[in-house]
Amino acid sequence: AQSVTQLDSHVSVSEGTPVLLRCNYSSSYSPSLFWYVQHPNKGLQLLLKYTSAATLVKGINGFEAEFKKSETSFHLTKPSAHMSDAAEYFCVVTDRYSSASKIIFGSGTRLSIRP
Amino acid sequence: AAGVIQSPRHLIKEKRETATLKCYPIPRHDTVYWYQQGPGQDPQFLISFYEKMQSDKGSIPDRFSAQQFSDYHSELNMSSLELGDSALYFCASSSGQMNTEAFFGQGTRLTVV
Numbered sequence: 001a002q003s004v005t006q007l008d009s010h011v012s013v014s015e016g017t018p019v020l021l022r023c024n025y026s027s028s029y030s031p032s033l034f035w036y037v038q039h040p041n042k043g044l045q046l047l048l049k050y051t052s053a054a055t056l057v058k059g060i061n062g063f064e065a066e067f068k069k070s071e072t073s074f075h076l077t078k079p080s081a082h083m084s085d086a087a088e089y090f091c092v093v094t095d096r097y098s099s100a101s102k103i104i105f106g107s108g109t110r111l112s113i114r115p
Numbered sequence: 116a117a118g119v120i121q122s123p124r125h126l127i128k129e130k131r132e133t134a135t136l137k138c139y140p141i142p143r144h145d146t147v148y149w150y151q152q153g154p155g156q157d158p159q160f161l162i163s164f165y166e167k168m169q170s171d172k173g174s175i176p177d178r179f180s181a182q183q184f185s186d187y188h189s190e191l192n193m194s195s196l197e198l199g200d201s202a203l204y205f206c207a208s209s210s211g212q213m214n215t216e217a218f219f220g221q222g223t224r225l226t227v228v
Contacts, residue, residue: 032216034217043219043221043222045219105160108157
C-alpha cells in the first residue's frame with residue numbers, strides 16, 4: 001500500500017536562508033512522487049515530479065528534490081527562501097503499476113518566511 | 116495551454132439542498148479524480164473515473180454521487196448537504212489509469228449555511 005509522511009507540519013525560515021521540507025514515502029512497487037504548492041485560497045500547483053528518471057529533480061521557482069530509494073525519501077529543498085514561497089506544500093505519491101488510481105497526499109507542510 | 120476547468124468556482128447552499136460540481140479535464144485526459152479539502156486539512160480522495168467507469172472509491176459519503184460523461188467531463192452530485200460538507204473540492208485529470216502526472220483544477224469552494 002502507498003503512503004506518504006510529511007515530517008513537519010510547519011516550517012519557518014528567514015528570507016534568504018535554505019528551505020528543507022521533508023517527505024518519506026511507502027510504496028509497494030515503483031512510485032512516482034510529486035510536490036505541489038498551494039497558496040492561500042488557491043488551487044494546487046505542481047512544483048516538480050519524479051517518475052524514475054534522474055533522481056535529482058529540478059522544479060519551478062528554484063525548488064528541487066532528490067529521490068533516495070534507500071531512505072524512501074523525497075525531500076524538497078531551495079537554496080534561498082523568498083517571501084513569495086510562503087504557502088502549504090504537499091508531497092504526493094502514486095504507484096506507477098498499481099491498478100488503484102488514487103493520488104496519495106501527505107498531510108502538508110506550512111512554510112512561513114520571516115523577513 | 117488548456118488546464119482543468121472546474122465550475123462553479125464558488126457555491127453557497129443551504130442545509131439539505133443539493134449541489135452539482137463540474138469538472139472539465141485537460142483534452143485527451145481520460146482519468147478524473149475528485150478530492151475534498153476541509154479547512155486546514157489535506158485533500159481527501161473521494162472518487163475517480165477512468166474511461167467513463169468508476170475506477171476507485173475513497174471516503175465519499177453515500178449522499179454524494181459522481182459520473183464521467185462521454186466527453187470525459189465529470190460531475191459530482193451532492194445531496195442533503197450538511198454544514199460539514201463545506202470545503203474546497205478539487206478535480207484532477209491525468210492521461211491513463213496507470214498513473215501519470217495529475218493536473219489539478221482551481222477547485223470549487225462550497226459553503227453550506
